[in-house]
Amino acid sequence: MQGGGARQEAPRMEEQPKGPEPHEEEEEEAGIGKLAFRFQRGFLAAQRLPHFPWADLEKTLKTSKDSSSLLTILQETVLHPLCLKYPPSVKYRRCFLSELIKKHEATGAEPLDQIYESLGDVLNAEETAQFYKSYLLPSGEAITLGESVAIISQGTTGLMTWDAGLYLAEWALENPAIFTNRSILELGSGIGLTGLAICKACHPSKYTFSDHHPCVLQQLLENIHLNGFAPDVCGCSPAKWDTQKAELTGFKGPKVSVTELDWSLVTKEELVGLSSDVVIAADVVYDPELMHALIRVLQKLPSGPDGKKAPEVYIAFTIRNPDTYHCFQTELDKVGIRWQAVPCSQKNIFPYDPHAKITLLRLFI
Incomplete structure (x- = not known):
């Protein structure tokens, strides 16, 4: 004969939120890597700013939980060894960084110290008559060129x-x-x-x-x-x-x-x-x-x-x-x-x- 006591249920465990699956993290990293390369290729060659994939960056910043994607782009552009040795014009770097900051601040994420430090360095730099552009070949090798800031310089259009x-x-x-x-x-x-x-x-x-x-x-x-x-x-x-x-x-x-x-x-x-x-x-x-x-x-x-x-x-x-x-x-x-x-x-x-x-x-x- 069974006892008449009330039946006790096992305590319920609270469900923990699931993190991204390993393959999802790999896909996200690959996506950020491809986006960073697109920015790198355009930045080193001083591509016109409107032609950058800003919409893709905004989407990435909204879905990511931290500033790692923006830091990756910063490292592959303004902080890239080619840029540090053969930099695009001061004006170009300043405008590029300002646009990056604008996109980052629009997400409400925590400030990224490195990007503000980079902007400070550029603001203190002096513009010169010559700057550099670097074009990446499919092999990964780069062609670096000294160019003139002005479209017409010293009576010729051949310096760019x-x-x-x-x-x-x-x-x-x-x-x-x-x-x-x-x-x-x-x-x-x-x-x-x-x-x-x-x-x-x-x-x-x-x-x-x-x-x-x-x-x-x-x-x-x-x-x-x-x-x-x-x-x-x-x-x-x-x-x-x-x-x-x-x-x-x-x-x-x-x-x-x-x-x-x-x-x-x-x-x-x-x-x-x-x-x-x-x-x-x-x-x-x-x-x-x-x-x-x-x-x-x-x-x-x-x-x-x-x-x-x-x-x-x-x-x-x-x-x-x-x-x-x-x-x-x-x-x-x-x-x-x-x-x-x-x-x-x-x-x-x-x-x-x-x-x-x-x-x-x-x-x-």
């Missing part, structure tokens, strides 16, 4: 990188076979982004950078040296460079040279002497006078009948004025140079303006 140069470099990285083990001549190299990308990633046998403005040539030489190349200098010998030029011990890479090339004076014999398999240029079709000088140079390139094989020619440019673009095509037709638009997959390896209308033409000399 333009979108068409980034576009052409990206296309070259997607089509390395065109450049591998071949001799390349670049017309209007500017400060060297396109050529340095090809030299580092496409393995040409020889690469000739060329330009005409003395200040551009000086900056070009310094950037080539900054990226680990010791170029031969032809036709231009800035005094400052004479003290810097030195062969790099154990360096294995293409033979690199820099030549001063005045499009209005260069001869056919000089161009033949450069012995180029491929000729490229970027953002050199924006002024009618410059356009006609370029076409005269193209006409002097080896064209085949004299036994010298005609080089492959590729010209990239941003279409700012459709009339200028059509005029260039018309002038090419007049002198019998055929042209063909070259498609590009636009993976955006480099952070150029996604809205810019850029085209690449292959010319048949």
